[in-house]
Amino acid sequence: METILKSFIEVFFTPIATQEGEKVITKIEIPIIQRDYAQGRQTTNINRTRTRFLDSLHHAVTQEPIVLDFVYGNLKDGLFIPLDGQQRLTTLFLLHWYAAKSCDIDPGEYKFLYNFSYETRYSARDFCTCLVGFTPSFKNPIKQEIIEQAWFPYDWEKDPTISSMLTMLNDIQTKFADVTDLWKKLKKGAIKFYVLPLEDMGLSDDLYIKMNSRGKPLTMFEHFKAELEKNLRSIDTHLANEVIRKVDQQWTDLIWPYAFGDNNIIDDKFLRYFHFVCDIICYKNGDSPQNRKGVNDEFDLIDEYFSKDNETTIRNNVKLLIEMFDIWVYLYNNQKEKGYGIADFFEHFIAKEHEANKVKANVSELDLLKDCMGNYGIILSNGNRKFPLGRTILLYAFVTYLRKKDKCAISEEQFIRRLRTVNNLIQNSEFEISDSTERSGGNRMPNILEQVENIVISGKINTDLGNNFNDIQLDEETKKLEWTTMYPERQGALYELEDNELLYGQIGIVGLDNWQYFSRFINLFENCDLDKIDQALMSIDDYTQLEQNKWRYQSGSSNPTKTAWKTLFHHSRSTDKTKEVLLKLLGKAETFSDEILDKAITEFLTHCEENKSYNWRYYYVKYNCFRPGRYGIYWWREGSKQREKKPYDFVAFWAQRQSSRNAYQVFIKALAEGFENLETDPESYGDKILLDDKYHVDADNETFYIKDNEGKVVKKLSIDRDKETDIDKEERVLKARQWLKDFLETQN
Numbered sequence: 080m081e082t083i084l085k086s087f088i089e090v091f092f093t094p095i096a097t098q099e100g101e102k103v104i105t106k107i108e109i110p111i112i113q114r115d116y117a118q119g120r121q122t123t124n125i126n127r128t129r130t131r132f133l134d135s136l137h138h139a140v141t142q143e144p145i146v147l148d149f150v151y152g153n154l155k156d157g158l159f160i161p162l163d164g165q166q167r168l169t170t171l172f173l174l175h176w177y178a179a180k181s182c183d184i185d186p187g188e189y190k191f192l193y194n195f196s197y198e199t200r201y202s203a204r205d206f207c208t209c210l211v212g213f214t215p216s217f218k219n220p221i222k223q224e225i226i227e228q229a230w231f232p233y234d235w236e237k238d239p240t241i242s243s244m245l246t247m248l249n250d251i252q253t254k255f256a257d258v259t260d261l262w263k264k265l266k267k268g269a270i271k272f273y274v275l276p277l278e279d280m281g282l283s284d285d286l287y288i289k290m291n292s293r294g295k296p297l298t299m300f301e302h303f304k305a306e307l308e309k310n311l312r313s314i315d316t317h318l319a320n321e322v323i324r325k326v327d328q329q330w331t332d333l334i335w336p337y338a339f340g341d342n343n344i345i346d347d348k349f350l351r352y353f354h355f356v357c358d359i360i361c362y363k364n365g366d367s368p369q370n371r372k373g374v375n376d377e378f379d380l381i382d383e384y385f386s387k388d389n390e391t392t393i394r395n396n397v398k399l400l401i402e403m404f405d406i407w408v409y410l411y412n413n414q415k416e417k418g419y420g421i422a423d424f425f426e427h428f429i430a431k432e433h434e435a436n437k438v439k440a441n442v443s444e445l446d447l448l449k450d451c452m453g454n455y456g457i458i459l460s461n462g463n464r465k466f467p468l469g470r471t472i473l474l475y476a477f478v479t480y481l482r483k484k485d486k487c488a489i490s491e492e493q494f495i496r497r498l499r500t501v502n503n504l505i506q507n508s509e510f511e512i513s514d515s516t517e518r519s520g521g522n523r524m525p526n527i528l529e530q531v532e533n534i535v536i537s538g539k540i541n542t543d544l545g546n547n548f549n550d551i552q553l554d555e556e557t558k559k560l561e562w563t564t565m566y567p568e569r570q571g572a573l574y575e576l577e578d579n580e581l582l583y584g585q586i587g588i589v590g591l592d593n594w595q596y597f598s599r600f601i602n603l604f605e606n607c608d609l610d611k612i613d614q615a616l617m618s619i620d621d622y623t624q625l626e627q628n629k630w631r632y633q634s635g636s637s638n639p640t641k642t643a644w645k646t647l648f649h650h651s652r653s654t655d656k657t658k659e660v661l662l663k664l665l666g667k668a669e670t671f672s673d674e675i676l677d678k679a680i681t682e683f684l685t686h687c688e689e690n691k692s693y694n695w696r697y698y699y700v701k702y703n704c705f706r707p708g709r710y711g712i713y714w715w716r717e718g719s720k721q722r723e724k725k726p727y728d729f730v731a732f733w734a735q736r737q738s739s740r741n742a743y744q745v746f747i748k749a750l751a752e753g754f755e756n757l758e759t760d761p762e763s764y765g766d767k768i769l770l771d772d773k774y775h776v777d778a779d780n781e782t783f784y785i786k787d788n789e790g791k792v793v794k795k796l797s798i799d800r801d802k803e804t805d806i807d808k809e810e811r812v813l814k815a816r817q818w819l820k821d822f823l824e825t826q827n
Contacts, residue, residue, distance in 0.1 A: 083275075084146065086268040087171040091191040095154070095276055102276075105157035106194040109165050116169045116203070119243030119250075129247065133254045136174065140255075140264040147272035154276035167272065168195070172207075173244060174270075177221075177251045178261040180214050201347075203240040206231075210244075221248045234458035239376065300346035303377050310386045314393055322397065329408045336420070337449055348452035350377050355455045356403045359475065359528070360384050360396050367514040367522040406481035407448060422446040425477070428495055429502075433578035435571065438499045440473060441506060441583065447474040468512050468524070469505045475528055476501045479535045487536050496563070497534050500556050503577060503584030504530075507649065508549040520546050555587055562591050572597045579604070581644050588648040588658050589665075596665045603664070603671040609644070610637035610708070611676040614700045615664055618683035621696060622660035623713070624653060631732075636711035642735075643711030693807035695726045702812065704748045710735040717780075724805070725780035730765070738764050746778055746812065753816035771826075776819065783815045785822060794822055 083095050094101035109116075118129050139145035150164030161168060172195045179189035192211045197203035209231070215224040222245040225231055235241045255261055304326055311319035326349075334345040334352075357380045358368050368374075374383050384396045407421065414420055425447055429440040444450040450466060451474055457465040480494050489497075505512065514524040526547040533541045540557050547553075563570045576597040577584050581604060589600050603612065613635040616622045623632045624647060636643035647657060668675050680700060687697045699705040712732040715722040722729075731748070733741030743765025751757040751768050759765040760775070767777040774793060776785055785794040796818045798811045 083273065084271050085274050086265065086271050087168075087175055088191070088266055089268070089271075090159075090274065091194060095274060102154060103157060104154065104159045106196065107159050107161065107168060109169070109197045110160050115239040116166065116197075116243045116247075117239075118166050118170055119246035120239070121246060129250060132170065133250060136170075136270060137254050137258070140258055140261060140269045144269045144271070147270065149273045149275050151275045159276070164272070169244070170247060171270065173247050174251055174255075175262075175265060176210060177248065177255065178265055181217060181255075182260070182262040184262050197240060202235055202238045203244075206235060206238075206241045206244070217252070221252050222246070229460060232458045232460055233462065234456075237376070300349065303350065303381070306378055306381050307385060310381055311397065313386075314390055318394075318397060322401065325401065325404065325408075330404050333404070333408050333411050334452065337452055351455040352404075352448075352452050353377060353400075354380065355451050355471070355474075356400055357384055358471070359403070359478075360399060362514070362524045362528050363399075365525045367516060367524065369515055369522075402482055403478060406478065410481060421448055427491075428477075428498060433575055435574075436495060438495060438502050439578040439583075440502055442470060442473070447477060468514065472505055472512065472527060472531060473502065476531050476535055479532050483536050489536070493538060494535065497538050499574065499577070500534050500540070500560065501531055503556055504548040504552055506583040507552040507585045511547070511549050523547055551587070552585060555585065558591060566594075569594055576600060581641060581648055583645075585649055588654055588661060590658065593662060593665075596662065599665045599669060599671070600661075604644075607671050607676055608637070608673050609635065609639075609641070610703075610706060611673055611680065612664075613637065613706055613711075614680045615676040616660050617696050617700050618680050619663050620656075620660045622657045624657055630714060632713040632715065634706075634711040634713065637706065637708040638710065643709075647711070688810075691808050692801070692804075693810055695729075698727075698746070698749065698812060702745075702749045702752075704743075704752055705731065705745045707731050707733060709733050712736075714738070726805070727807075727811070728778075728780040740764065744778065746783075746815075747776065749812045750776065750778075750783070750815045750819065753812075754819070770823070778815075783811075783818065785819075794818075 152161035430437045454465040715729045740761035743759040783796040
């Protein structure tokens with residue numbers, strides 16, 4: 080064994096002599112047994128240490144080279160795992176990254192930086208990879224530029240290693256901004272250190288641990304257990320012993336099956352569920368995790384919920400912690416005896432599609448405990464939770480059932496019914512489910528969880544709670560509970576309707592009084608073309624809905640995502656007219672087909688043509704361009720108050736929220752489609768047709784116009800309309816096409 084003097088670059092490119100011959104380090108990996116990167120922490124002592132260290136490195140590249148202390152580590156198959164020197168290696172990694180980027184070095188020359196990795200946390204590992212691929216502009220502090228990147232989830236700022244790295248990068252930028260040839264100096268070996276590979280010493284785990292001089296538990300998880308035990312011992316030694324014994328034995332056995340295929344590591348899974356428990360405690364105390372200032376990790380959570388001066392509070396919190404782990408231990412052991420697992424327990428109650436005697440849940444993973452252990456607390460790049468609040472509520476319903484089923488004598492059949500109620504409330508309370516105190520309605524989670532407990536335990540909805548789930552859905556679920564008690568034989572039909580993808584639990588668009596139409600609704604939307612359904616409904620009457628913003632109108636659409644129909648059938652706006660028209664359509668047949676709808680459509684169009692009465696619905700039904708097949712959004716340009724006076728002047732949107740280049744005035748679009756070489760002008764948002772470089776066509780409620788470039792009317796076409804009803808007496812699209820054709824012929 081010998082020590083080798085290397086620069087950070089040379090470590091990856093030059094062989095190291097060992098007793099088994101020369102070997103090359105291909106990757107440096109900071110192992111899980113190491114603590115977080117600490118040299119960037121914002122404390123007085125560390126700030127002083129960081130400044131001194133960077134001063135030494137700056138002196139080395141500007142004046143006199145430096146040799147740092149030893150770096151010990153295990154070397155096997157090209158992988159170097161440092162036992163001591165993690166902090167220095169991480170700082171050198173960051174310094175070399177800054178040098179490569181600031182000196183505009185060819186990526187091929189610094190690609191070895193991808194081979195420096197952290198295994199302490201997935202976030203630190205991913206951050207290192209993303210960092211190497213990122214090139215800042217250096218116009219702002221590096222930290223600011225990094226956290227503004229799309230690949231940087233804001234939750235990463237809470238990771239102590241990443242936070243320290245960002246601080247160090249800012250200080251490196253400040254300290255080395257004047258060193259223009261930094262990469263060249265580093266490459267020449269201005270900073271070196273001794274590498275001591277320990278492969279040849281035959282290190283056992285015990286020796287490896289003894290050589291670690293930090294004097295702390297080696298893993299983050301062991302550190303967590305030590306902190307929890309210390310805090311609990313200050314209250315009750317017996318309680319501390321009980322909890323730690325459970326952590327090491329029953330609770331570990333519970334989580335272990337979930338670790339297979341994931342490096343067999345239970346630490347993260349345990350801690351994610353621990354975070355879930357702590358958040359439940361927070362909500363039950365009437366608070367929100369978003370209000371926990373400075374609470375960033377599991378150690379902060381220990382201080383927050385298991386280190387209170389109030390002994391009663393901490394005992395209640397510990398009791399809930401024990402219960403919320405033990406229920407799964409009991410279930411796991413009970414299921415194991417029957418040859419099943421926890422996943423089978425969840426699959427007994429919920430499914431991803433409609434199944435009799437199950438609840439259709441909108442989840443990616445039926446095993447909610449597995450999902451929680453794998454994803455709780457993770458924030459996606461778009462800012463959304465990977466384990467959303469709705470899923471938290473659903474899992475809490477199961478937790479409540481397991482905690483209370485024996486004491487409150489809740490049967491499986493009762494729980495399935497009550498779980499369906501909870502699930503319906505979750506699915507239809509998208510805007511109400513929030514733990515933010517800044518959103519309208521505030522933090523509703525405390526009341527929501529109390530409502531869930533009440534439903535699971537008693538089967539009833541508490542109408543005296545403050546803001547919780549959506550009020551309309553709460554009212555509907557209350558009526559459903561009464562209705563299914565009165566008509567138990569109709570439950571199956573109701574549940575099948577609830578599970579329809581267009582309704583996801585809210586059936587008000589059909590209504591309990593129209594239970595005989597439940598199967599007809601399902602049949603209509605499963606068997607028929609969506610566009611024909613749209614046409615058939617409009618043939619009956621104007622079924623569109625004015626949105627709450629009071630200027631957009633919602634209709635159905637042929638889009639296979641069915642977003643328009645889902646929006647249309649839910650109580651974000653008044654659905655009375657839509658319901659009235661839908662029920663008239665459902666009343667036409669017991670089963671539906673496209674042929675039945677075609678007949679209704681044809682009868683409507685024929686009636687209009689025979690009576691020479693062409694209201695705007697006639698054109699909507701007749702011409703495909705009136706139904707663009709996206710989100711079913713329309714805008715009457717004179718506004719909702721003038722819609723009745725100017726019904727023919729409206730725009731079809733392509734986007735869901737606003738006008739865009741793909742929007743168009745529907746009658747202008749229909750006119751253009753009568754010619755091979757004409758199209759609406761996207762620059763005018765589809766309000767006109769460009770004929771050539773001289774003329775264009777536009778229209779209003781009564782008239783089509785041909786205008787020159789200065790807006791002067793060259794020719795116009797007025798539509799004959801009934802003076803009493805303001806309804807067209809002639810088919811304006813066909814007449815306008817002939818009118819425009821005549822004009823174009825005179826131009827040729």
